[in-house]
Amino acid sequence: MSTPPPSDAPVEPDLGQIIRAASARLGAAGVVTPDADAELLAAHVLGRSRGELAAAAFRGDRLSAQDAARLEELVVRRAAREPLQHLTGTAPFRHLELRVGPGVFVPRPETEMVAQLAIDALRATAAPAPVAVDLGTGSGALALALATEVPHARVHAAENSVDAFIWAKENFAAHAPHARLAFVDLAQAFPELDGSVSVVVSNPPYVPDEAIPRDPEVRFWDPPAALYGGPDGLDVVRVLSGVALRLLHPGGTLVIEHGEWQGEPIRRLLTADGWRSAATHPDLTTRDRATTALRP
Incomplete structure (x- = not known):
């Protein structure tokens, strides 16, 4: 029996080879986590978890032409430093998967400890249905963490960006339809709650106007209104201090x-405004990340 002649047709690369090539391209483009990003993009295209993706790569599975073209498109965009979360349409935050995209600030891992400070304060409240307010909710990350992890709390969130509000509305509907989302400037937010709130939390714009972020994903894609907070970065913090004094009951907690x-400077600002026990807390990288204070 004769052996058929070898085919001259090129052998298509398998999934593992495609992911390794994508990672190399992303690394050359300056992406900080090229391996993870390449895997997450491939998992997104295939609709699989990273564990399932690893198994498929180990087996030597191959991509369809359609999936390969889709992955190629996403890798090109990621190499141009479009945020990974914009490409997949989601951002993880604590136990949540939040919908994000252009026009909304992408929640960061370091903000998870800010949520924890607010959650701890809310859980420590003796009220059977304590009230919490998130001022400038963006995607809804902080408010939704509170609403889902302290389910007996009544959570209210304010946002004044049309684009961000659209994303937040989708996330509230998916994760905590019982929580309240309002399209309102934080300075005028929720006068009907004055003096009744146990926790006010906020991730305000705090980058000084002249401090241009290094990462292209931040500099070119995050909404400027969610980044820049005036010459010293504290313009919105000054407003927050007054609003939180109005909203919180005596002994209530502010988390910024x-x-x-x-x-x-934030501790000095809050103390000058009359707040008690202002304290700054580090994140997991030991960098100062949040300041808390108690309403007198």
Whole structure:
């Protein structure tokens, strides 16, 4: 029996080879986590978990032409430093998967400890249905963490960006339809709650106007209104202090995220406004990340 002549047709690369090539391209483009990003993009295209993707790559599975073209498109966009979360349409935050895209600030892992500070304060409240307010909710990350992890709380969130509000509305509907989302400027938010709130939390814009972020994903894609907070980055924090004094009951807790060098000036600002027990807390990288204070 004769052996058929070898085929001259090119052998298509398998999934593992495609992912390794994508990772190399992303690394060359300056992406900080090229391996993870390549895997997450491939998992997104195939509708699989990273574990399932690893098994498929180990087996030597091959992509269809359609999936290969889709992955190629996403890798090109990621190499141009479009945020990974915009390409997949989701961002993880604690136990949540939030819908995100252009026009909304992508929640960061370091903000998870800010949520924890607010959750701990809310759980420590003796009221059977404590009230919490998230001022400038963006995608809804902080408010939804509170609403889902402290389910007996009544959570209200304010957002004044049309684009961000659209994303937040989708996330509230998916994760906590019982929580309240309002399209309102934080300075005028929720006067009907004055003096009844147990926790106010916010991740305000705190980047000084002249401090241009290094990462293209931040500089070119995050909404400027969610980043920049005036000459010293504290313009919105000053407003927050007054609004939170109005909303919180005596002994209520304020939690503010900020940059690593802003803890001391924020503590001074809050103390001058009459707040008690202002304290700054580090994140998991030991950088100062949030300041808390108690309403007198």
